[in-house]
Amino acid sequence: xxxxxxxxxxxxxxxxxxxxxxxxxxxxxxxxxxxxxxxxxxxxxxxxxxxxxxxxxxxxxxxxxxxxxxxxxxxxxxxxxxxxxxxxxxxxxxxxxxxxxxxxxxxxxxxxxxxxxxxxxxxxxxxxxxxxxxxxxxxxxxxxxxxxxxxxxxxxxxxxxxxxxxxxxxxxxxxxxxxxxxxxxxxxxxxxxxxxxxxxxxxxxxxxxxxxxxxxxxxxxxxxxxxxxxxxxxxxxxxxxxxxxxxxxxxxxxxxxxxxxxxxxxxxxxxxxxxxxxxxxxxxxxxxxxxxxxxxxxxxxxxxxxxxxxxxxxxxxxxxxxxxxxxxxxxxxxxxxxxxxxxxxxxxxxxxxxxxxxxxxxxxxxxxxxxxxxxxxxxxxxxxxxxxxxxxxxxxxxxxxxxxxxxxxxxxxxxxxxxxxxxxxxxxxxxxxxxxxxxxxxxxxxxxxxxxxxxxxxxxxxxxxxxxxx
Amino acid sequence: xxxxxxxxxxxxxxxxxxxxxxxxxxxxxxxxxxxxxxxxxxxxxxxxxxxxxxxxxxxxxxxxxxxxxxxxxxxxxxxxxxxxxxxxxxxxxxxxxxxxxxxxxxxxxxxxxxxxxxxxxxxxxxxxxxxxxxxxxxxxxxxxxxxxxxxxxxxxxxxxxxxxxxxxxxxxxxxxxxxxxxxxxxxxxxxxxxxxxxxxxxxxxxxxxxxxxxxxxxxxxxxxxxxxxxxxxxxxxxxxxxxxxxxxxxxx
Numbered sequence: 054x055x056x057x058x059x060x061x062x063x064x065x066x067x068x069x070x071x072x073x074x075x076x077x078x079x080x081x082x083x084x085x086x087x088x089x090x091x092x093x094x095x096x097x098x099x100x101x102x103x104x105x106x107x108x109x110x111x112x113x114x115x116x117x118x119x120x121x122x123x124x125x126x127x128x129x130x131x132x133x134x135x136x137x138x139x140x141x142x143x144x145x146x147x148x149x150x151x152x153x154x155x156x157x158x159x160x161x162x163x164x165x166x167x168x169x170x171x172x173x174x175x176x177x178x179x180x181x182x183x184x185x186x187x188x189x190x191x192x193x194x195x196x197x198x199x200x201x202x203x204x205x206x207x208x209x210x211x212x213x214x215x216x217x218x219x220x221x222x223x224x225x226x227x228x229x230x231x232x233x234x235x236x237x238x239x240x241x242x243x244x245x246x247x248x249x250x251x252x253x254x255x256x257x258x259x260x261x262x263x264x265x266x267x268x269x270x271x272x273x274x275x276x277x278x279x280x281x282x283x284x285x286x287x288x289x290x291x292x293x294x295x296x297x298x299x300x301x302x303x304x305x306x307x308x309x310x311x312x313x314x315x316x317x318x319x320x321x322x323x324x325x326x327x328x329x330x331x332x333x334x335x336x337x338x339x340x341x342x343x344x345x346x347x348x349x350x351x352x353x354x355x356x357x358x359x360x361x362x363x364x365x366x367x368x369x370x371x372x373x374x375x376x377x378x379x380x381x382x383x384x385x386x387x388x389x390x391x392x393x394x395x396x397x398x399x400x401x402x403x404x405x406x407x408x409x410x411x412x413x414x415x416x417x418x419x420x421x422x423x424x425x426x427x428x429x430x431x432x433x434x435x436x437x438x439x440x441x442x443x444x445x446x447x448x449x450x451x452x453x454x455x456x457x458x459x460x461x462x463x464x465x466x467x468x469x470x471x472x473x474x475x476x477x478x479x480x481x482x483x484x485x486x487x488x489x490x491x492x493x494x495x496x497x498x499x500x501x502x503x504x505x506x507x508x509x510x511x512x513x514x515x516x517x518x519x520x521x522x523x
Numbered sequence: 524x525x526x527x528x529x530x531x532x533x534x535x536x537x538x539x540x541x542x543x544x545x546x547x548x549x550x551x552x553x554x555x556x557x558x559x560x561x562x563x564x565x566x567x568x569x570x571x572x573x574x575x576x577x578x579x580x581x582x583x584x585x586x587x588x589x590x591x592x593x594x595x596x597x598x599x600x601x602x603x604x605x606x607x608x609x610x611x612x613x614x615x616x617x618x619x620x621x622x623x624x625x626x627x628x629x630x631x632x633x634x635x636x637x638x639x640x641x642x643x644x645x646x647x648x649x650x651x652x653x654x655x656x657x658x659x660x661x662x663x664x665x666x667x668x669x670x671x672x673x674x675x676x677x678x679x680x681x682x683x684x685x686x687x688x689x690x691x692x693x694x695x696x697x698x699x700x701x702x703x704x705x706x707x708x709x710x711x712x713x714x715x716x717x718x719x720x721x722x723x724x725x726x727x728x729x730x731x732x733x734x735x736x737x738x739x740x741x742x743x744x745x746x747x748x749x750x751x752x753x754x755x756x757x758x759x760x761x762x763x764x765x766x767x768x769x770x771x772x773x774x775x
Binding site: 469470471472474475476477478479480481482483485486489490492493494495496497 | 575627630
């Protein structure tokens with residue numbers, strides 16, 4: 054119990070909880086109006102069609118109600134007037150860490166990003182508040198024709214690819230927060246993988262919120278051309294502020310014929326962040342899109358990565374782990390839209406609720422009329438640690454047509470007192486025993502993460518467990 | 524130096540199960556407790572280990588001079604040198620045997636010390652080989668899907684790896700065929716040492732043919748009512764427990 058807490062872990066817990074003062078060159082100020090949008094467009098030198106896209110999105114955002122008829126009423130606590138929608142030191146990402154301003158660079162150094170880049174990444178983008186401070190890919194990867202830049206640069210330098218897919222997988226009005234993102238988006242990655250190119254090492258983006266009363270609205274678009282393969286990983290942190298912070302991203306993936314995209318998220322937001330993210334992929338013939346999503350931290354996360362299997366043989370997969378600590382609500386799940394014959398989807402979701410934490414799973418599986426040979430498998434398992442922890446499951450499965458197969462399994466379990474006693478009898482302190490049991494629960498999913506991330510994930514789970522045993 | 528139990532009383536709910544139990548196991552000796560089902564044998568093991576369902580109402584347990592019951596958490600008692608091999612070991616899904624024992628070993632080290640992984644695995648493999656546990660067991664989840672014999676061997680492996688001062692074996696023979704019984708007994712016998720005491724709880728005499736005890740105790744209604752040497756176990760096997768109960772009733 055409390056006597057067994059390890060002080061070294063307590064220091065480690067604050068890994069993302071620090072903040073250096075930074076001088077911002079551009080600040081859109083508090084609140085969101087048409088003038089805010091103009092300010093952002095002017096700073097970013099957006100083309101006219103984007104300015105119009107943003108202004109239309111703002112109107113959409115304003116016209117849409119908060120989805121509290123099904124989602125958490127906590128959404129009503131977001132005060133949109135008290136948020137700054139754009140903050141940056143400039144719009145040009147640096148290609149070398151030496152050029153990144155010192156005050157920003159030390160943040161990423163403390164988070165270990167340049168070191169990871171040297172060790173195992175094919176490319177890195179590091180976003181600080183609204184804009185990427187650094188963006189670079191290894192020369193060998195660039196020579197294969199791989200494009201990995203920020204969304205603004207993608208829009209300016211590769212308009213022919215960008216415009217073709219931008220906003221096509223997730224329309225502005227998909228939900229209130231995709232509309233908000235469409236109005237004020239900044240940062241995020243634009244990635245294009247040419248036909249047949251298989252990027253060996255992962256590309257990584259790191260999203261860092263540094264400012265208080267701020268909203269981060271990155272926009273990521275990844276296009277994997279025919280037969281190509283790419284793995285993209287993102288990490289997110291923010292310091293703990295007194296006030297609520299908003300993170301609302303839109304991520305669109307396009308896998309053309311036979312392409313494979315793996316998108317891995319390990320987020321560790323501080324517990325004041327509203328994390329409201331829309332993620333969806335469009336899989337063409339025999340293409341495969343896999344979301345591996347790990348949600349730790351935040352005050353409220355709402356995120357349901359989806360795959361639209363548009364053509365025959367497409368595959369979609371969502372593997373997710375959610376850990377809800379005291380006062381946190383992880384409202385996560387998956388959407389699988391089968392829109393062609395012989396498409397396959399797989400959803401594996403594991404959630405852990407600690408203390409008064411709440412985990413919600415929402416799943417949507419649709420198999421259209423006249424389709425055949427479609428398969429879905431859904432497994433969702435919840436683990437409750439304390440008696441006041443909570444978990445809910447809302448699966449929605451719609452299967453039309455006769456020659457399709459759907460399978461849904463759900464379980465809720467508790468770590469038993471007998472299990473903990475057994476582990477303690479071996480000399481393992483209670484908190485560590487809980488950690489072991491939780492790590493065991495998610496172990497089969499953690500195996501799917503790249504090594505560096507699975508180690509990080511295990512560490513994050515240990516940290517969350519530390520404070521939960523009493 | 525001994526594991527010394529004095530006048531131990533313990534309840535589960537309102538029911539008293541241990542009713543003034545006295546027992547001393549000097550270091551280096553192997554003691555056996557025999558008794559009918561429901562006499563309180565397994566309760567004794569759990570009470571000493573600190574199982575949260577049981578309440579000690581009276582008495583002391585002293586481990587080499589240390590007041591064991593003053594340590595509240597089961598892990599503190601374990602680290603003080605008490606090990607219990609359970610009759611029904613729990614499954615720990617998703618946690619491999621190697622990681623589990625490693626966590627236990629790590630917990631026994633001082634806070635800033637880091638376990639030497641290479642040394643650990645060498646040690647683990649040697650002990651697995653001795654217990655004829657296949658190497659691929661290291662990656663299997665603790666007790667998950669194990670047969671009865673595999674579970675018991677895994678308990679003895681943990682005993683060997685954690686090297687406690689005193690080990691309680693609770694019905695370690697139950698569910699074992701004769702081959703498994705031999706392997707497990709050989710494992711335990713190899714761990715007998717002047718620095719370690721054993722308490723072997725069993726229902727049947729059979730185990731004591733393989734793990735030969737220095738002293739045999741008979742437990743009736745939460746008390747040790749009779750102690751003797753190995754011959755006592757044989758007599759119990761031949762004649763049952765009724766005569767013990769009659770005798771103790773007569774002297775009571």
